[in-house]
């Protein structure tokens with residue numbers, strides 16, 4: 674598995690010897706296929722892991738899940754953030770930087786579209802007296818975990834056990850701080866948050882770290898935005914098996930938002946699904962909103 678990517682070199686661990694770290698380059702025949710943290714790859718050459726040795730990645734296995742994003746909604750260039758993660762921790766601070774519902778909704782859309790289970794992970798509860806933030810997601814069946822410095826770590830460990838989990842979130846929300854609590858010898862650099870909403874991007878590369886209890890966490894650099902240019906309303910609906918078939922009956926070009934935009938959307942004809950459809954439409958609205966989700970550009 675690829676555990677780190679840095680300037681044209683991929684750090685890999687071997688299935689049969691997870692403690693051995695092998696550095697690899699990409700074989701020319703792979704062309705420009707992205708190779709990201711979480712990818713399962715075939716290696717040839719020197720697999721000793723000794724200093725200054727270099728092996729070659731000759732094949733990238735088909736991915737079971739893919740987290741993708743674009744820089745913004747108009748950017749056609751989509752990047753694969755992480756491969757094969759089962760879960761996505763959407764890490765949000767309740768303050769400093771201030772939380773944004775749009776970011777969570779957009780990250781959820783990316784998770785569902787890529788086959789990952791999203792979990793909302795809230796930090797910095799110690800900085801706020803009270804917060805209504807989590808209630809914004811009541812209708813979405815989104816699992817919520819509190820994982821700030823004052824929260825117990827055991828429930829977090831339980832959810833991570835034996836799975837591959839990616840952490841994403843704005844810069845400064847405490848992703849690396851959490852990883853350091855989970856993986857005592859990770860020594861991930863942790864940054865200051867200087868002033869409201871100002872993330873400094875302390876972590877600059879994605880890195881997968883083995884959990885003592887089994888499983889892996891992937892610490893990723895803070896993202897400012899979560900562009901979804903590559904995702905259509907149909908993609909979102911397709912990831913909800915209970916709704917996917919219904920939209921076959923929608924008129925062409927239906928965006929599934931319901932009236933007034935889509936008065937003939939077939940989702941409105943599903944018996945007993947009103948609450949569910951309303952919740953999914955919140956995600957569809959997030960997919961369509963270009964600005965509300967971004968951190969201020971003035972950073």
Ligand SMILES: Nc1nc2c(ncn2[C@@H]2O[C@H](COP(=O)(O)OP(=O)(O)OP(=O)(O)O)[C@@H](O)[C@H]2O)c(=O)[nH]1
Pocket residue numbers: 796797798799800820821822823842843844845846847848849850851862863864865866872873874875876877893894895896
């Ligand atoms: N008060 C408080 N501070 C926290 C908490 N979690 C993290 N911090 C602080 O927030 C700052 C940023 O934390 P990091 O772990 O570097 O944030 P990050 O998400 O990894 O940021 P990037 O690497 O830039 O994406 C540090 O000063 C942490 O000590 C928390 O639960 N409460």
Ligand SMILES: [Mg+2]
Pocket residue numbers: 848849850862863875876892893894895
């Ligand atoms: Mg970090």
Ligand SMILES: [Zn+2]
Pocket residue numbers: 920923924927928929930935937938939940
């Ligand atoms: Zn529709």
